[in-house]
Amino acid sequence: MAIGRRPGISRTREELLTAARRRFADLGYDKTTVRAVAADAGVDPGIVTHFFGTKDAMFRAAMDWPFDPDDFVRAIVGPGRRGMGERLARTFLELWQGAESQPRLLAIFRSASTHEESAALVKEFVHDQLYGRLAEALGGADAELRVDLALSQLLGLAMLRHVLQVEPIASAPVEQVVARIAPTLDGYLRTPRR
Amino acid sequence: MAIGRRPGISRTREELLTAARRRFADLGYDKTTVRAVAADAGVDPGIVTHFFGTKDAMFRAAMDWPFDPDDFVRAIVGPGRRGMGERLARTFLELWQGAESQPRLLAIFRSASTHEESAALVKEFVHDQLYGRLAEALGGADAELRVDLALSQLLGLAMLRHVLQVEPIASAPVEQVVARIAPTLDGYLRTPRR
DNA sequence: GTCTATAATCGGATAGAC
DNA sequence: GTCTATCCGATTATAGAC
Numbered sequence: 001m002a003i004g005r006r007p008g009i010s011r012t013r014e015e016l017l018t019a020a021r022r023r024f025a026d027l028g029y030d031k032t033t034v035r036a037v038a039a040d041a042g043v044d045p046g047i048v049t050h051f052f053g054t055k056d057a058m059f060r061a062a063m064d065w066p067f068d069p070d071d072f073v074r075a076i077v078g079p080g081r082r083g084m085g086e087r088l089a090r091t092f093l094e095l096w097q098g099a100e101s102q103p104r105l106l107a108i109f110r111s112a113s114t115h116e117e118s119a120a121l122v123k124e125f126v127h128d129q130l131y132g133r134l135a136e137a138l139g140g141a142d143a144e145l146r147v148d149l150a151l152s153q154l155l156g157l158a159m160l161r162h163v164l165q166v167e168p169i170a171s172a173p174v175e176q177v178v179a180r181i182a183p184t185l186d187g188y189l190r191t192p193r194r
Numbered sequence: 195m196a197i198g199r200r201p202g203i204s205r206t207r208e209e210l211l212t213a214a215r216r217r218f219a220d221l222g223y224d225k226t227t228v229r230a231v232a233a234d235a236g237v238d239p240g241i242v243t244h245f246f247g248t249k250d251a252m253f254r255a256a257m258d259w260p261f262d263p264d265d266f267v268r269a270i271v272g273p274g275r276r277g278m279g280e281r282l283a284r285t286f287l288e289l290w291q292g293a294e295s296q297p298r299l300l301a302i303f304r305s306a307s308t309h310e311e312s313a314a315l316v317k318e319f320v321h322d323q324l325y326g327r328l329a330e331a332l333g334g335a336d337a338e339l340r341v342d343l344a345l346s347q348l349l350g351l352a353m354l355r356h357v358l359q360v361e362p363i364a365s366a367p368v369e370q371v372v373a374r375i376a377p378t379l380d381g382y383l384r385t386p387r388r
Numbered sequence: 389g390t391c392t393a394t395a396a397t398c399g400g401a402t403a404g405a406c
Numbered sequence: 407g408t409c410t411a412t413c414c415g416a417t418t419a420t421a422g423a424c
Contacts, residue, residue, distance in 0.1 A: 010389070010390095012389080012390090027308065028224075028307060028308035030222075030224035030225060030308060031224060031308055033416085033417070033418090034417080034418065034419090035416085035417075035418090043390075043391085044390065044391050044392080045391095045418090045419090046390075046391065046392080046419090046420085047389080047390065047391080049418085049419065049420075050389075050390080053419095054418080054419080055417095055418070055419095109307070110307045110308060111307075111308075112307075112357075112358060113222060113303070113304045113305075113306075113307050113308075113353075113357055114221065114222035114224060114225060114304060114305075114307075114308065119358055122358060122360075123358065123360060126360055144362050145362050145363055145366060148354060148360060148362065148363035149363065149374055149375065151350070151354060151360075152347065152350035152351040152353070152354045152355075152363065152375075153346065153347050153350055153378070154350065155350040155353055155354055156345070156346035156347055156348065156349040156350020156351065156353065157346040157350065158350075159307075159346070159349055159350065159353060160342060160345060160346045160349055161346075163306075163307055164306060164313055164316060164317065166316075166317060166320055166342060166345075168338050168339050168342065169339055169342035169343065169346065172339060180343055180382070181343070181346075183381065184347070184378045184381065187377065187378065188374070204407065204408090206407080206408085227398085227399070227400085228399080228400060228401090229398085229399080229400085237408075237409085238408065238409050238410080239400085239401090240401090240402085240408075240409065240410085241407080241408065241409080242400095242401095243400085243401065243402075244407075244408080245407095247401095248400080248401080249399095249400065249401095389424105390423105390424085391422105391423085391424080392421105392422090392423075392424095393420100393421090393422090393423095394419100394420080394421085394422105395418105395419085395420070395421090396417100396418090396419085396420100397416100397417080397418085397419100398415105398416085398417075398418100399414100399415080399416075399417085400413105400414095400415090400416105401412105401413085401414085401415105402411100402412080402413075402414100403410105403411090403412085403413095404409105404410090404411090404412105405408105405409085405410080405411100406407105406408085406409080406410095
């Protein structure tokens with residue numbers, strides 16, 4: 001009694017999503033075509049319409065965050081202020097190394113510059129997830145600005161390292177990069193003395 | 195004897211380039227169409243072919259850097275180590291504020307994620323202009339990595355502030371941002387003691 | 389659930405008249 | 407230098423057969 005897939009529910013949908021993630025990650029939203037995704041999955045383009053309706057809906061279905069925002073924030077701020085920059089840097093960079101998470105992140109950020117939906121995903125995450133709990137945990141009148149500064153460091157790192165792939169930083173070990181940027185993040189996140 | 199434009203050399207070419215810069219800056223390479231650029235300039239799409247040949251050639255013609263790399267590097271490293279982070283931050287941020295330079299920078303960086311030519315422009319600049327003279331001026335075995343780290347901070351800032359336009363950092367005054375990131379840049383650029 | 393056929397549109401590029 | 411007309415390919419999306 002093998003635990004096979006239930007009959008009638010094909011794996012095609014999942015294969016389409018996997019193919020879509022790879023295309024969106026490598027090429028961005030605009031250059032990714034429904035036809036190519038369907039071809040990668042070995043099916044007809046009409047199937048995409050059947051399952052998702054539109055290219056945009058397929059993008060939304062494929063592009064959920066590869067982590068739970070609650071867990072993410074808790075892992076960073078939970079243990080307290082000490083070592084927060086280091087935890088943030090390491091958690092972030094390891095997400096970008098992961099075989100599952102990297103394509104999703106690449107797709108979102110590669111598309112964010114030109115695709116409104118991707119940009120909205122990023123902004124919503126920052127606004128709804130980070131400002132609420134992270135900024136509150138930090139304290140200080142300009143907590144949101146300080147969160148933005150830390151984000152700018154992380155975002156730029158991801159762009160240079162994983163999107164543009166500029167050397168030597170693209171090939172630097174995670175721990176080396178963590179050691180360098182952790183003090184920067186701590187500096188931004190630390191509550192300013194009045 | 196007014197110094198007018200020479201007869202026979204129309205201003206159409208310049209108007210096309212201006213329109214192209216605005217389109218590329220707002221929409222990125224993929225979503226910018228030759229037809230729309232021509233319409234903005236009030237001429238027929240065929241004129242684009244006449245002047246530039248291809249869309250890609252028009253992009254190249256429009257996308258020269260809005261500053262002289264030599265001057266840029268000299269302004270940063272010339273006066274010496276003291277205040278280098280601050281000069282770098284201010285020079286960079288003011289370029290992003292300028293009415294002439296911002297559209298060019300926006301176009302390049304908005305397109306860099308998905309357009310190979312834009313990404314190559316960025317990489318060439320980093321490689322040919324920065325590593326050569328900046329890294330040399332900094333000293334230390336890992337000078338290029340430290341330049342990358344400083345770039346990651348600047349690039350992320352530009353993305354968050356000008357491309358994604360995340361608040362509150364998008365509306366923060368230049369001097370406030372300069373004051374915050376200058377210490378970060380100095381930390382990266384400072385020659386490590388052995 | 390899957391595919392064929394096709395509609396409707398839009399893209400970049402070209403040829404040639406004026 | 408500029409425009410008209412057009413080619414040709416590619417794209418998303420739809421209708422309907424199997």
